Amino acid sequence: MSSSTKSKTRKAAAAPQRFEGVTASSLAARLPAWLQSPELEVAIAETREHVRDLTDADTSELRALTKQRLRQEIDFIGNERFRSAREGKRIFSAELGLAERQTALGIAAIRRSGVDLPIHLGRLCEAPLLTPEQERLLFERMNYLLQQAAIHRSVLNPERPSRQRLELIELYVALADWHRDRIVEANLRLVFSIVKKFVNANNSFDELLSDGIIALIRGVEKFDFDRGFRFSTYATQVVRRNAYRTVVTRQQERQKVVGGLQDMDIDIGEEERTSAISETRWHELRSRLSVMLGDLDRREKFIIRARFSLGSHRRVHTLQSLADRLGVSKERVRQLERRAMDKLRAMAGTTDLAELEN
Template sequence: MAELEPANREADQFLESLEGLTTAQLRTRTKRRLREEIAFIANDDFRDPELGKAIFEESLELAPRQASLGVAAIRRSGIDMPIHLGRLCEAPLLKPDQERMLFQRMNYLLQQAAIHRSLLNPARPSRVRLELIDRLLALAAWHRDRIVEANLRLVFSIVKKFVNPNNNFDDLLSDGIVALIRAVEKFDFDRGFRFSTYATQVIRRNSYRTVVVKQQERQKTVGGLQDMEIDLTDEGRESAISEKRWHELRSRLSVMLDDLDRREKFIIRARFSLGAHRKVHTLQALANRLGVSKERVRQLERRAMDKLRGMAGNAQLAELESP
């Protein structure tokens, strides 16, 4: 159990003592905890009442972090990035038995937290049980983080392949790490294959989806700008426009939209799938929303387009074109 000392010390930094809370405050905490789901991957072995003692008696024997691993990860990436990112990759890879043990412990701790959560009663709140649940969740998070940090080099190696002028490494890395964490939480360690096999597919699909979604959003807005007769040049139509200039165009369009009245702004955004609108709305759908005729929506759209064309002609957008 001495191996859990660093996990407990880390948990102590974040866990809030419930000592001194009133019954009403404990009741509120209990209701909040009951609303929060505790998800874990169930396992038949968890039914064994002696399992907890057995899995925590066996030592993980995790190797210490190595700065050389982080430096090597930066060099292999082939991407110009801050050296401090290498610190994310200093944890050695896990051996198969270490990986299995971490997943088993993490899910067992989550299962125990879920059991105690099911015993909570707002009418008779228990400070001791609430604190126990918090500690179990913190210890589970510590084991999860050991798995995550040991697999961060995998994220680096995958997302770098998706970097292009419109998708920078930092954003892809952030999304990739989130995907890695989700993969850890959903991986069934008892199926007999390594986590990296599963995680590779999850991270790759996530990166591909990120790139595709961003490309689709750019094409929607570029199409909207073209319909307003704003010249993006052939280069822009081929999506070779730089990310900086792309954001400038979006910013300029946003400013122009602010000069429209409320209904005009709503119609343009809905018709060109801008802002919160994820699809192009038909004239009839907008007519139903606004309580007017389809022809009236068409007139408002035409009026708004005329205003935007006038503003675009005065906005000197040529500065955004390629040199």
């Protein structure tokens, strides 16, 4: 075990009440032996606050918590070896030996991004890369913990709620999240290197980075560690595909708004018609269009959005489909659309859009 890991372990072991509120209940006597492994000391110390102490919870509260937990699926990547009663001891007796975070790694990631970023973002990239053995062990532990949580969840009964079982499920999930976060941290520099290639006038680095991190987390949760290849190979495809989809979707949304404004006879200038809209102008257009649509009545607003594929509408709806949904005739929908368009043209005439052409 590395000196840094030993130091963390000693600090965690020295802390009073190892499982905090959990130890105060009868749960402590029901904990499996592998869960009390020295290798889990640091993780348990850092996840205490995420495990509620249900000692004083009454029956009605426990029933509500049980129903809530039953509504929440626990997804994991299963493995044949998890069926063995000795698997927990094997996984958590192995040495993980994570290295300390390094400030230099974060600073280097910021410099390589080629983007003017606040220095605090570098803290996201201070975790060293994982060795193949560390990576596999983290994935094994995360999914094994989630599998154990799912097993206990499957026998929950709202009519006979179990305080100990609810606490144990929360502990398993919190520990699984801790292991997931270690994988995410070690791969954040990969996200930086991918999303910077998609940055342009319409897609800022910080927005793409946020989307990329979410994609990375989902990738960790869906990765099958037993297939024999490194997670970075899989994560590269996930993050790159997500960034490409984000850029394309935003471009399509811009084209929808610009096309809708043109169909309303709102002149937005030659530059906007070529779709070269800056981020500021784009948000201004959306904001002003949203204000104008807000002045329409409910049916008019729905018809305009559906006819021009705006907002949540991903395709252009026909007059007949809208008539069916609204329970009116096709001609009535046409009249409502014409009335709404006249209102928008009138509002556009009193709205100063000239500044968008600067």
